Amino acid sequence: MIEIKKPHGSVWFLAFCVELYKDEKGQSGQRAYNYLRETGATDFIIKCWEGLHMTGPLYIIDSIDEYIKNHNAGHVARSTESVAD
Numbered sequence: 001m002i003e004i005k006k007p008h009g010s011v012w013f014l015a016f017c018v019e020l021y022k023d024e025k026g027q028s029g030q031r032a033y034n035y036l037r038e039t040g041a042t043d044f045i046i047k048c049w050e051g052l053h054m055t056g057p058l059y060i061i062d063s064i065d066e067y068i069k070n071h072n073a074g075h076v077a078r079s080t081e082s083v084a085d
Contacts, residue, residue, distance in 0.1 A: 010049040017045050017052075017060060024061050036064070039072040 022032035036042045044067045045052065052060055 009053075010046045013049040013053050014042060014045050017064065020057050020060055021064060039068045041068055044071075 018029060018033045018036060021027075021036060022029050025032060027035070033042075036045070041064050045064065048063075052063060055063075
């Protein structure tokens with residue numbers, strides 16, 4: 001059995017963020033999750049969840065996009081392409 005050593009609330013918040021992100025970008029949940037994982041945004045969400053969860057959906061999406069932009073230059077272009085898929 002795999003043991004998850006993340007705080008319980010951060011896991012729920014990560015799922016919430018994936019749902020927000022997929023809806024905003026017009027992607028499937030799996031595609032959004034994979035993209036966030038590949039760019040390191042899932043780690044960002046989990047590390048910052050206590051502050052992010054007290055903000056609104058638009059701020060959360062903007063924060064995720066800003067993180068990806070600043071830490072994954074190659075993924076930014078692909079993010080835009082995958083919306084059209």
